[in-house]
Amino acid sequence: MSAYYPQDIEKKWQTYWQEHQTFRTPDDQSLPKYYILDMFPYPSGSGLHVGHPEGYTATDILARYKRMNGFAVLHPIGWDAFGLPAEQYAVKTGTHPRETTQKNINRFREQLQMLGFSYDWSREVNTTDPDYYKWTQWIFLKLYEKGLAYEAEAPVNWCPELGTVLANEEVIDGKSEVGGFPVIRKPMRQWMLRITEYAEKLLEGLDDLDWPESTKEMQRHWIGKSIGAEIDFTIRDHEQGEKIRVFTTRPDTLYGATYIVLAPEHHLVTVITKNDYKERVENYIEQASKRSDLERQELSKTKTGEFTGAYAVHPITGEQIPIWIADYVLAHYGTGAIMAVPGQDERDWDFAQAFDLPIIRTVQPPDDFEGGAYTGDGPAINSGFLNGLMIEQSKSKMIQHLEKIGSGTKSINYKLRDWLFSRQRYWGEPFPIIHVDGKPRPLPVTELPVTLPDVEKFQPTKTGEPPLAQAMEWVHTTDPITGEKALRETNTMPQWAGSCWYYLRYISPDFDGGPVDPEKESYWMPVDLYVGGSEHSVLHLLYARFWHRVLYDCGIVSTKEPFQRLVHQGMILGEVEYTGFRQNGEWISSDQLGKSTESGNEASQEASQGTGSSIERVRLEESEIEKRGDAFVLKGTDIRIEAKAHKMSKSRGNVINPDDVVHEFGADSLRLYEMFMGPLEQVKPWNTKGVEGVYRFLNRVWRRYLGDDPDGKDQIQISNREATRAELKHLHQTVKKVSDDIEGMRFNTAISALMIFLNEANTWKDLPSSVAEPFLILLSPFAPHVAEEIWERLGHTGSISQQAWPVADESLLKEETILYPVQVNGKVRDQLSVDADKASEKVYVLEQAKQLPNIQKYLEGAELIKEIFVPRKIINLVIKPGKGL
RNA sequence: GCGAGAGUGGCGGAAUUGGUAGACGCGCUAGAUUUAGGAUCUAGUAUCUUAACCGAUGUGGGGGUUCGAGUCCCCCCUCUCGUACCA
Numbered sequence: 001m002s003a004y005y006p007q008d009i010e011k012k013w014q015t016y017w018q019e020h021q022t023f024r025t026p027d028d029q030s031l032p033k034y035y036i037l038d039m040f041p042y043p044s045g046s047g048l049h050v051g052h053p054e055g056y057t058a059t060d061i062l063a064r065y066k067r068m069n070g071f072a073v074l075h076p077i078g079w080d081a082f083g084l085p086a087e088q089y090a091v092k093t094g095t096h097p098r099e100t101t102q103k104n105i106n107r108f109r110e111q112l113q114m115l116g117f118s119y120d121w122s123r124e125v126n127t128t129d130p131d132y133y134k135w136t137q138w139i140f141l142k143l144y145e146k147g148l149a150y151e152a153e154a155p156v157n158w159c160p161e162l163g164t165v166l167a168n169e170e171v172i173d174g175k176s177e178v179g180g181f182p183v184i185r186k187p188m189r190q191w192m193l194r195i196t197e198y199a200e201k202l203l204e205g206l207d208d209l210d211w212p213e214s215t216k217e218m219q220r221h222w223i224g225k226s227i228g229a230e231i232d233f234t235i236r237d238h239e240q241g242e243k244i245r246v247f248t249t250r251p252d253t254l255y256g257a258t259y260i261v262l263a264p265e266h267h268l269v270t271v272i273t274k275n276d277y278k279e280r281v282e283n284y285i286e287q288a289s290k291r292s293d294l295e296r297q298e299l300s301k302t303k304t305g306e307f308t309g310a311y312a313v314h315p316i317t318g319e320q321i322p323i324w325i326a327d328y329v330l331a332h333y334g335t336g337a338i339m340a341v342p343g344q345d346e347r348d349w350d351f352a353q354a355f356d357l358p359i360i361r362t363v364q365p366p367d368d369f370e371g372g373a374y375t376g377d378g379p380a381i382n383s384g385f386l387n388g389l390m391i392e393q394s395k396s397k398m399i400q401h402l403e404k405i406g407s408g409t410k411s412i413n414y415k416l417r418d419w420l421f422s423r424q425r426y427w428g429e430p431f432p433i434i435h436v437d438g439k440p441r442p443l444p445v446t447e448l449p450v451t452l453p454d455v456e457k458f459q460p461t462k463t464g465e466p467p468l469a470q471a472m473e474w475v476h477t478t479d480p481i482t483g484e485k486a487l488r489e490t491n492t493m494p495q496w497a498g499s500c501w502y503y504l505r506y507i508s509p510d511f512d513g514g515p516v517d518p519e520k521e522s523y524w525m526p527v528d529l530y531v532g533g534s535e536h537s538v539l540h541l542l543y544a545r546f547w548h549r550v551l552y553d554c555g556i557v558s559t560k561e562p563f564q565r566l567v568h569q570g571m572i573l574g575e576v577e578y579t580g581f582r583q584n585g586e587w588i589s590s591d592q593l594g595k596s597t598e599s600g601n602e603a604s605q606e607a608s609q610g611t612g613s614s615i616e617r618v619r620l621e622e623s624e625i626e627k628r629g630d631a632f633v634l635k636g637t638d639i640r641i642e643a644k645a646h647k648m649s650k651s652r653g654n655v656i657n658p659d660d661v662v663h664e665f666g667a668d669s670l671r672l673y674e675m676f677m678g679p680l681e682q683v684k685p686w687n688t689k690g691v692e693g694v695y696r697f698l699n700r701v702w703r704r705y706l707g708d709d710p711d712g713k714d715q716i717q718i719s720n721r722e723a724t725r726a727e728l729k730h731l732h733q734t735v736k737k738v739s740d741d742i743e744g745m746r747f748n749t750a751i752s753a754l755m756i757f758l759n760e761a762n763t764w765k766d767l768p769s770s771v772a773e774p775f776l777i778l779l780s781p782f783a784p785h786v787a788e789e790i791w792e793r794l795g796h797t798g799s800i801s802q803q804a805w806p807v808a809d810e811s812l813l814k815e816e817t818i819l820y821p822v823q824v825n826g827k828v829r830d831q832l833s834v835d836a837d838k839a840s841e842k843v844y845v846l847e848q849a850k851q852l853p854n855i856q857k858y859l860e861g862a863e864l865i866k867e868i869f870v871p872r873k874i875i876n877l878v879i880k881p882g883k884g885l
Numbered sequence: 886g887c888g889a890g891a892g893u894g895g896c897g898g899a900a901u902u903g904g905u906a907g908a909c910g911c912g913c914u915a916g917a918u919u920u921a922g923g924a925u926c927u928a929g930u931a932u933c934u935u936a937a938c939c940g941a942u943g944u945g946g947g948g949g950u951u952c953g954a955g956u957c958c959c960c961c962c963u964c965u966c967g968u969a970c971c972a
Contacts, residue, residue: 218967249971415971752910
């Protein structure tokens with residue numbers, strides 16, 4: 001068999017790599033290290049999708065490249081294997097999640113190996129393995145010890161459908177991130193982690209990280225630091241002397257505070273409300289508590305609220321201002337109370353308008369300002385001692401004054417809230433906690449791991465009792481230290497727990513003296529490159545940073561931050577689809593549709609706005625359409641259609657299965673194609689024709705090396721002759737380009753360079769081995785199987801992956817002649833070829849340029865005003881045209 | 886609304902510091918080979934004009950800086966992602 005049959009060679013090399021432990025991490029700390037990490041997958045039942053190989057191929061290329069450049073490379077993989085789907089499957093079928101998980105892991109491992117990734121499989125971790133989660137529990141005990149883990153009875157996000165509580169980060173628009181089920185607020189006993197204590201450290205730590213700016217920005221927003229002041233307002237006729245404390249970022253506007261608003265849940269509401277208003281206020285609180293976050297958001301445009309009948313005293317003017325309650329003030333942010341300054345705040349303005357409350361401007365808006373609240377800068381007005389000052393100055397002067405009279409102080413607030421860390425689920429890490437007389441006690445480290453007991457049923461009870469509560473024998477235990485009767489914690493940890501520190505376990509997966517061997521940790525950390533989806537920008541990446549920073553403070557790790565460089569791979573969309581629209585049998589232009597047709601991508605028929613008649617979506621073939629202007633239209637008409645690539649989804653039926661691609665074209669083609677599609681970070685549509693393109697390229701490589709014998713014999717096309725200078729130049733240009741592009745993770749242009757080389761090499765009568773072999777090495781990180789196979793057939797033993805990466809010879813890269821584009825008035829009119837050693841001689845080159853026939857044409861009868869000469873780049877002659885032109 | 890990013894051929898994309906816009910791949914056209922198809926090879930392929938060369942136009946739109954702008958500056962439009970009463 002001489003033709004390229006990926007099916008015949010890929011399995012062979014995968015087995016070879018495994019048997020020879022080709023990619024085992026070297027244990028030699030004298031080598032420079034490179035830790036390259038993939039976000040480990042959740043092994044779902046549906047197997048790998050084409051998104052996985054994208055990031056994984058990128059890191060694999062880099063890992064192989066770094067190894068060939070003499071680095072000790074740590075490139076591991078594992079399984080984020082706790083999670084809801086396996087548990088839900090257990091509820092339905094009674095299959096233990098352990099079994100489902102193991103099955104899925106095996107499938108995933110097989111699929112990853114099928115793609116030829118160079119992981120060190122001896123370091124595989126699995127978050128559901130008791131030997132692993134023993135250390136997850138150990139870290140939890142550290143957090144507990146440091147006072148960073150606590151129990152609280154708190155209103156939580158309870159999702160009845162999922163039967164569990166969710167972290168704030170897992171609730172999106174009032175619905176669960178997983179499944180999109182409604183979430184309500186409900187008070188329950190929960191474990192919390194005091195991530196807020198690390199708000200400042202987590203914020204500062206971002207500055208020195210080589211991460212996408214957008215991701216850092218998202219984390220900064222999530223932490224949400226605001227600098228301002230807390231101001232106390234006394235309450236009129238209130239004997240207990242309690243004060244209302246508000247948080248504001250605009251203390252400069254205090255003179256414009258015309259009323260106070262408390263969150264409905266604020267503890268003073270019931271205390272201060274006057275009898276005449278009690279009924280209405282209680283009613284409002286009741287209403288507000290029933291509303292989900294979703295409803296609150298939907299109703300956010302119209303402000304609601306109630307007057308309490310009470311008044312506060314303005315700390316500076318001494319005036320009395322009314323105290324209201326309204327749900328636009330959030331109980332959990334700041335102090336749960338605000339001073340309303342409608343003149344400078346849009347929300348307060350809307351509220352004041354709705355309830356006819358007074359408005360005082362304290363910042364002079366510009367003359368042409370129209371509208372309500374003015375939030376821009378300007379001189380202070382109506383503000384006593386602040387008048388005339390700009391905002392920044394006013395702020396600090398006001399804070400000074402408040403501090404002097406004892407009515408306020410400078411204050412910093414964060415949006416970040418403590419992390420709700422328990423779930424009412426079975427398939428998660430048990431807490432290493434027991435309760436004696438209702439009080440939590442940590443178990444000693446010697447009791448770890450606390451393993452999951454088997455249970456009969458996996459669903460939580462209606463009241464929210466976790467499934468573990470049914471394991472009576474397990475729940476009832478004794479305190480190993482005192483011997484007292486105790487109850488085990490029946491909540492489990494959220495899925496994020498295991499992924500908070502897995503990158504440490506890879507470093508020393510069998511170490512039993514702690515989560516990580518300190519001696520190895522200080523060598524390998526930090527992770528040099530971390531690649532994964534941007535959907536983890538806030539959740540996983542913030543939680544992991546938090547744990548890591550705590551471990552740093554405990555002296556367990558040596559770096560403040562875990563992931564030095566982060567790259568997100570862009571999503572791969574389905575193939576582009578062309579859709580035409582028909583209404584009552586007539587084609588209509590897509591730009592005449594209401595915006596509403598865009599939503600609900602599953603529906604094939606949707607009601608158009610107003611008319612009630614239905615619009616039919618029709619899938620069109622490429623042959624039925626054409627481009628007109630900047631849009632696609634139905635061929636021969638002006639009827640616009642929609643051309644769009646959509647997210648892959650089962651319901652849309654546009655999912656590409658990597659198994660199928662590998663079956664048809666081989667793993668090397670899948671790898672190559674996913675890297676060739678475009679920049680790694682970018683969102684890109686799939687195109688099966690593109691896979692065929694790179695497959696053809698690999699076929700050409702094969703034929704260039706091994707020939708095309710119809711009888712199936714290798715006809716080696718490699719010669720022993722000496723390579724010409726021109727051939728070496730092509731090779732070394734390619735070496736340089738491919739090396740630079742891999743370092744910069746520009747894999748698409750690296751592959752393009754490989755193709756350019758091959759196109760060139762195909763014009764030669766044969767391939768000298770001094771050129772052929774380095775090129776094969778350049779190809780090997782991208783398409784490892786075919787590179788190994790050809791390498792072997794050329795007579796080599798051992799793996800090509802252990803060859804040294806070629807180094808570009810600068811002396812061969814030098815051009816012998818320089819080709820100058822010659823412009824006249826900025827337009828290229830001719831070209832001039834100059835010997836490299838004369839190329840920088842301005843006078844000589846310009847003289848030559850002016851002699852060019854095409855240039856003469858323009859110079860004739862014209863006045864030469866200026867000569868631009870950029871050595872080795874360009875010549876531009878600026879003229880005032882003569883008559884002839 | 887706010888924040889971030891992006892608009893380049895029929896399509897994915899290239900152009901690393903302001904210096905020949907469209908590399909590479911797909912698709913398409915013609916030819917060679919083949920009984921035919923597929924595969925392979927050769928040539929062409931931004932648009933307009935032209936037999937061809939030449940020429941003109943051209944990187945979402947409008948202005949500007951410069952000898953020279955896809956790249957820098959200002960204004961506007963569109964799209965994608967994120968976020969949303971955080972005081």
